[in-house]
Amino acid sequence: MTDESTTETADEKLFDAIRRAASDHGGNAGDPDYEASDLEILFQEAYRRLTPTQRESFWRSDSQSGRR
8 A cells, every 4th residue: 555645646647747748848849838738738638528527527626716
């Protein structure tokens, strides 16, 4: 059993890798808008795959209300 408070999960590692790739893309292009665009496309694609119930739950979650 691992301590989740100090051990990065597979999902967190994947998210960090995606975020770094988007950041690198913006840095390599010399334009931070590339980073924002990459992350926007990712969010749109992920959101599109949610069911209506999952979408409602996402928008009502604590992380969307600034209480995280």
